[in-house]
Amino acid sequence: MPRPASPPLVLTTGEPAGVGPELALKAWLARATLPAFFVVGDPVLLADRAQRLGLDVPLVSCPPAQAAAQFPTALPVMPMGPRATAAPGQPDASSADAVRASLDAAVDLVQAGAAAALVTNPLAKSVMYAAGFPFPGHTEYLAARAAERASGAEPRAVMMIWSPLLAVVPATIHVPLRQVPDLVTVDLLLETGRIVATDMRRRFGLDAPRLAFAGLNPHAGESGTLGTEDEAVVHPAVVRLCAEGIDARGPLPADTLFHPEARADYDVVIGMYHDQVLIPAKTLAFHDGVNVTLGLPFIRTSPDHGTAFDIAGTGRANPASLMAALRLARRLADTQSLSREATPA
Numbered sequence: 309m310p311r312p313a314s315p316p317l318v319l320t321t322g323e324p325a326g327v328g329p330e331l332a333l334k335a336w337l338a339r340a341t342l343p344a345f346f347v348v349g350d351p352v353l354l355a356d357r358a359q360r361l362g363l364d365v366p367l368v369s370c371p372p373a374q375a376a377a378q379f380p381t382a383l384p385v386m387p388m389g390p391r392a393t394a395a396p397g398q399p400d401a402s403s404a405d406a407v408r409a410s411l412d413a414a415v416d417l418v419q420a421g422a423a424a425a426l427v428t429n430p431l432a433k434s435v436m437y438a439a440g441f442p443f444p445g446h447t448e449y450l451a452a453r454a455a456e457r458a459s460g461a462e463p464r465a466v467m468m469i470w471s472p473l474l475a476v477v478p479a480t481i482h483v484p485l486r487q488v489p490d491l492v493t494v495d496l497l498l499e500t501g502r503i504v505a506t507d508m509r510r511r512f513g514l515d516a517p518r519l520a521f522a523g524l525n526p527h528a529g530e531s532g533t534l535g536t537e538d539e540a541v542v543h544p545a546v547v548r549l550c551a552e553g554i555d556a557r558g559p560l561p562a563d564t565l566f567h568p569e570a571r572a573d574y575d576v577v578i579g580m581y582h583d584q585v586l587i588p589a590k591t592l593a594f595h596d597g598v599n600v601t602l603g604l605p606f607i608r609t610s611p612d613h614g615t616a617f618d619i620a621g622t623g624r625a626n627p628a629s630l631m632a633a634l635r636l637a638r639r640l641a642d643t644q645s646l647s648r649e650a651t652p653a
């Protein structure tokens with residue numbers, strides 16, 4: 309019996325004063341190279357931005373079930389939430405409710421199975437914080453949303469920045485650098501390593517993913533003389549992961565971990581803090597990088613960049629990272645359903 313068609317991807321509008329709406333429109337214009345997606349949010353925002361930028365993008369208002377059929381001829385939009393009124397490049401608190409409504413609805417749809425995966429456009433963290441958004445970013449918000457439906461242990465969301473050249477995971481994310489050594493514990497690294505290994509298998513299709521742990525200190529601590537955390541925390545976590553059958557190695561000095569020959573030896577780097585691994589990832593592949601959230605019961609990807617207020621509304625936004633995020637979301641959803649079909653009940 310033929311398999312039923314998988315639903316399309318759902319895309320949020322993101323911060324209206326940023327480049328998100330422009331990227332959605334430009335991605336649709338390149339639709340011949342992309343999987344079907346629909347936007348959830350304010351259709352007037354998209355229509356205004358298309359007109360301002362001279363982008364010929366017809367919009368069609370429709371429910372998710374009709375989006376795939378409409379996609380070849382118009383950008384499907386599921387209207388949701390209040391008007392998003394902030395002007396390009398001029399963020400203000402008035403748009404936070406619209407951003408939140410788009411995000412909430414998109415998560416509802418992906419959790420209900422009406423969308424195959426969630427793709428988010430960038431939001432402005434400071435705007436959301438000022439409006440009372442109690443999460444550091446999407447990643448933590450999505451973990452909380454998934455936890456509402458979890459019957460057992462609460463899911464922990466893990467951020468990965470992925471490109472064909474390099475995949476990296478920061479073990480700690482949006483925290484002050486000063487707090488990092490205290491937050492990096494054996495338990496944190498164990499949990500992170502397990503989530504990464506599981507998702508690399510079931511969603512990326514790697515049978516035996518190779519995880520490289522970066523050291524926290526210069527030269528991974530130089531045998532304890534440049535800091536004790538690498539021997540006391542990273543090394544024992546790696547040993548325990550290996551004992552669980554996960555291909556883990558480290559701690560490895562971070563400064564020599566990202567050149568081409570080193571990258572051939574692993575599939576993912578798990579770094580100790582945000583900039584340690586996001587700098588090499590975004591330097592190597594800024595426009596092709598994708599932010600993927602691992603550890604959730606659903607798939608979420610996003611461009612690896614932010615709202616780009618400095619160019620919003622000018623027409624200069626490059627949609628490549630959003631397009632890579634849409635393609636990767638489709639690939640992960642398809643790989644996951646194949647691996648579910650192959651797993652005996």
Ligand SMILES: NC(=O)C1=CN([C@@H]2O[C@H](COP(=O)(O)OP(=O)(O)OC[C@H]3O[C@@H](n4cnc5c(N)ncnc54)[C@H](O)[C@@H]3O)[C@@H](O)[C@H]2O)C=CC1
Pocket residue numbers: 327429430431432433434446599610611612613614615616617618619624625626627628629
């Ligand atoms: N997933 C998310 O929601 C994310 C949100 N942000 C938010 O974005 C806001 C701005 O952050 P920034 O640090 O300025 O980073 P950014 O990524 O928005 O901008 C950095 C530089 O890259 C350029 N750039 C970014 N995307 C581009 C694109 N598609 N095409 C061409 N050039 C592009 C910008 O013009 C700017 O010069 C902040 O509020 C931050 O919190 C940042 C990262 C991810």
Ligand SMILES: NCC(=O)COP(=O)(O)O
Pocket residue numbers: 444445446447448586599610
């Ligand atoms: N630096 C990456 C970033 O800020 C993405 O955060 P999130 O909104 O995806 O959690």
